[in-house]
Amino acid sequence: xxxxxxxxxxxxxxxxxxxxxxxxxxxxxxxxxxxxxxxxxxxxxxxxxxxxxxxxxxxxxxxxxxxxxxxxxxxxxxxxxxxxxxxxxxxxxxxxxxxxxxxxxxxxxxxxxxxxxxxxxxxxxxxxxxxxxxxxxxxxxxxxxxxxxxxxxxxxxxxxxxxxxxxxxxxxxxxxxxxxxxxxxxxxxxxxxxxxxxxxxxxxxxxxxxxxxxxxxxxxxxxxxxxxxxxxx
Amino acid sequence: xxxxxxxxxxxxxxxxxxxxxxxxxxxxxxxxxxxxxxxxxxxxxxxxxxxxxxxxxxxxxxxxxxxxxxxxxxxxxxxxxxxxxxxxxxxxxxxxxxxxxxxxxxxxxxxxxxxxxxxxxxxxxxxxxxxxxxxxxxxxxxxxxxxxxxxxxxxxxxxxxxxxxxxxxxxxxxxxxxxxxxxxxxxxxxxxxxxxxxxxxxxxxxxxxxxxxxxxxxxxxxxxxxxxxxxxxxxxxxxxxxxxxxxxxxxxxxxxxxxxxxxxxxxxxxxxxxxxxxxxxxxxxxxxxxxxxxxxxxxxxxxxxxxxxxxxxxxxxxxxxxxxxxxxxxxxxxxxxxxxxxxxxxxxxxxxxxxxxxxxxxxxxxxxxxxxxxxxxxxxxxxxxxxxxxxxxxxxxxxxxxxxxxxxxxxxxxxxxxxxxxxxxxxxxxxxxxxxxxxxxxxxxxxxxxxxxxxxxxxxxxxxxxxx
Numbered sequence: 087x088x089x090x091x092x093x094x095x096x097x098x099x100x101x102x103x104x105x106x107x108x109x110x111x112x113x114x115x116x117x118x119x120x121x122x123x124x125x126x127x128x129x130x131x132x133x134x135x136x137x138x139x140x141x142x143x144x145x146x147x148x149x150x151x152x153x154x155x156x157x158x159x160x161x162x163x164x165x166x167x168x169x170x171x172x173x174x175x176x177x178x179x180x181x182x183x184x185x186x187x188x189x190x191x192x193x194x195x196x197x198x199x200x201x202x203x204x205x206x207x208x209x210x211x212x213x214x215x216x217x218x219x220x221x222x223x224x225x226x227x228x229x230x231x232x233x234x235x236x237x238x239x240x241x242x243x244x245x246x247x248x249x250x251x252x253x254x255x256x257x258x259x260x261x262x263x264x265x266x267x268x269x270x271x272x273x274x275x276x277x278x279x280x281x282x283x284x285x286x287x288x289x290x291x292x293x294x295x296x297x298x299x300x301x302x303x304x305x306x307x308x309x310x311x312x313x314x315x316x317x318x319x
Numbered sequence: 320x321x322x323x324x325x326x327x328x329x330x331x332x333x334x335x336x337x338x339x340x341x342x343x344x345x346x347x348x349x350x351x352x353x354x355x356x357x358x359x360x361x362x363x364x365x366x367x368x369x370x371x372x373x374x375x376x377x378x379x380x381x382x383x384x385x386x387x388x389x390x391x392x393x394x395x396x397x398x399x400x401x402x403x404x405x406x407x408x409x410x411x412x413x414x415x416x417x418x419x420x421x422x423x424x425x426x427x428x429x430x431x432x433x434x435x436x437x438x439x440x441x442x443x444x445x446x447x448x449x450x451x452x453x454x455x456x457x458x459x460x461x462x463x464x465x466x467x468x469x470x471x472x473x474x475x476x477x478x479x480x481x482x483x484x485x486x487x488x489x490x491x492x493x494x495x496x497x498x499x500x501x502x503x504x505x506x507x508x509x510x511x512x513x514x515x516x517x518x519x520x521x522x523x524x525x526x527x528x529x530x531x532x533x534x535x536x537x538x539x540x541x542x543x544x545x546x547x548x549x550x551x552x553x554x555x556x557x558x559x560x561x562x563x564x565x566x567x568x569x570x571x572x573x574x575x576x577x578x579x580x581x582x583x584x585x586x587x588x589x590x591x592x593x594x595x596x597x598x599x600x601x602x603x604x605x606x607x608x609x610x611x612x613x614x615x616x617x618x619x620x621x622x623x624x625x626x627x628x629x630x631x632x633x634x635x636x637x638x639x640x641x642x643x644x645x646x647x648x649x650x651x652x653x654x655x656x657x658x659x660x661x662x663x664x665x666x667x668x669x670x671x672x673x674x675x676x677x678x679x680x681x682x683x684x685x686x687x688x689x690x691x692x693x694x695x696x697x698x699x700x701x702x703x704x705x706x707x708x709x710x711x712x713x714x715x716x717x718x719x720x721x722x723x724x725x726x727x728x729x730x731x732x733x734x735x736x737x738x739x740x741x742x743x744x745x746x747x748x749x750x751x752x753x754x755x756x757x758x759x760x761x762x763x764x765x766x767x768x769x770x771x772x773x774x775x776x777x778x779x780x781x782x783x784x785x786x787x
Binding site: 253256260261262265266268269272273276280283284288289292295296299300303304306307310311 | 379380437438441444445448451452455462463465466467469470473474477480481484
């Protein structure tokens, strides 16, 4: 029995290349932005990295695109470990709610078994408006980014969508974990665009290092944000 | 490896590691930081360059180029860093401050030395990301400021990555686009509206030594980076210049609103800093040589002013007036602060001089730099580059006036004796009064004799840009 090669895997996922991959990237990015449960957001980010890899195949050597996917999943792993260490943004088990009474809890609405953040409708509206803008931009190939007009519309959709949703994620959240996910979405979109311009291995390695470093910074800030002294501050 | 490149890239990393190991002992770490900074300043000055004025080392393809301009700039920065570490010796800060500052200096130097420009933004991003760690300073409070700083850096750097690629591709037909991209990136990195939010967060949440490092030392290096890219692009995009000028004007307006509603001194300082940052952004729209020289002058004046402010606030904190000047997320209790200027006149005078200098009021250090910047902006308009200097000057003056009103309002409050706070704080020690008095005299002397530091700043600017 032989282990499937990169090319075998790409052949299996061939049906997803092009528009399906771009739409999947957008959908996963939307989930990252709207999910209030960190696990769900991280899983969506990991899925986003998978689908964006399928778009990279059109501009980079397939063996190099795997590096992009691996880096992305490594980033998700780092953030997952960090999130686990800070109890996924919840109070640690041994800290009682009375002890942190001065910390204002996020307002939530009950929808059956789910407790939905009160800010969710506003976020959803912002995401929908942004998606409309992105779709409108995609229809105009000569608007905006350098050389992107020459690329396939699915590619443009993914680039604009990721960068736009990433910026929106930064704008709507000050909390380092969720803002950090927005940052990673923005970086992912920019890298996808930049891969059209620059395909050298050195730059690929450098951008991979940048991703890991940004993830490290986010992890550090999350650790500090959810340290007990901050909770009791 | 050449000695200059080693001193600027490898040595700070080793020093940062030692500082991290010593992190438990704040004063020892500060002594290490001071010693290393002074040694680096000294040895950097003794580096002899080749006949062509540069040292070049190739690393995996790209080259690291050490020039006389980089040498002069970083000598100055390391000297200022030594002074800043002296503050941390007297007033210990968080455990990661010294190590973090040392660590940031290495990628900052690389960002200015590496060629081709394609790779320089990566190192600047690394430096700014590590600056977020410095802002955090190992404390729980300033996370919001650090997150915003990191976000701004990650959003701004791609513009320079793109510009670096365009410069490397040497596409003459895209010269205009390159200039536009660089100018838009500079709008983000230099905290023009609407990317100014992280700056006000840093003032609100981070301790004063962090302000000096972020808005003085790091900003000078970032500004040098921006002007280097502009020099390499060798083109001007009028549309982007208009956007930058608009952003500066709105930044002044934001400063007006901030200071008009200031009931805490942090808000007033944040507003005054925004005024200065708005002016700095305008220097990017000027012709290259003039703009860079003006920017350096503004930043040197800002550095000195921030050092004054940091000293004043740290002195106040040491004299246990921390309820007033709370650096953590503890809301200050205004009731205990009334009349503090009667009990601590010299310290509050130092704070006052710092604030008005940041605003650029006449007879302060800041006035010389602000006046020069306005003159250059008007001169550029007369030369036909733009015709917006009129309304920009109005917005600037409005911001300064708003700051002055806020300053006077706070001064009256702090000068009004209060029965509640009487006797709650000891009076200033006589040596402190002598020291602060001498500092105030020095500040006044530099303000009335601006040619002393203006000449130094101009020489620094010229040597950096001319050496390439």
